[in-house]
Amino acid sequence: MKALSTLLLSAALSTPLLAAEVQVNDPYARAVAPGQPNSAAFMQLENLGGQMLSLTGATSEVAQAVELHTHIQDQGVMRMRRINTIELPPHQRVSLQPGGLHIMLIGLTRTLSEGDEMALTLTFSDGSEQTFNMPVRPVMPMGAQKHGNNMGNNMGNMGQGQQQN
Numbered sequence: 001m002k003a004l005s006t007l008l009l010s011a012a013l014s015t016p017l018l019a020a021e022v023q024v025n026d027p028y029a030r031a032v033a034p035g036q037p038n039s040a041a042f043m044q045l046e047n048l049g050g051q052m053l054s055l056t057g058a059t060s061e062v063a064q065a066v067e068l069h070t071h072i073q074d075q076g077v078m079r080m081r082r083i084n085t086i087e088l089p090p091h092q093r094v095s096l097q098p099g100g101l102h103i104m105l106i107g108l109t110r111t112l113s114e115g116d117e118m119a120l121t122l123t124f125s126d127g128s129e130q131t132f133n134m135p136v137r138p139v140m141p142m143g144a145q146k147h148g149n150n151m152g153n154n155m156g157n158m159g160q161g162q163q164q165n
């Protein structure tokens, strides 16, 4: 829970106005090898309020574009697909995790190495924003520790299907 308290503190410092009633838990970004163009961020989003909300976008200085993505099964193959929103039902926790919903960091402007930190800003359907820092750490593809074949590496092949993640 140390990460959470650090997160809440940094969120409080960076957003003086009361943000959406969404609590961000355990955010982290995928470490990628130098030169890799893309990465992804994961976290749990908990809508503490009684109103339906959704995540409508995200930005970060570490990437030229930030998109909301999910994975779908397409004829037995996992593929990433861009989505416009991630719904956050009241009093529920939504997990963004490898192999599922995630925040795609496209066109990295710097290397994301294990131990780094990066900032991310989330925009919600009520117009509010939250900016917070997250650690960069290794994220293994589901079920395997294969090198050099993770989601970030495969973004350029998005139309061709994903074997990992």
Ligand SMILES: [Cu+2]
Residues within 6 Å of the ligand: 040, 069, 070, 080, 081, 102, 103, 104, 151
């Ligand atoms: Cu993606």
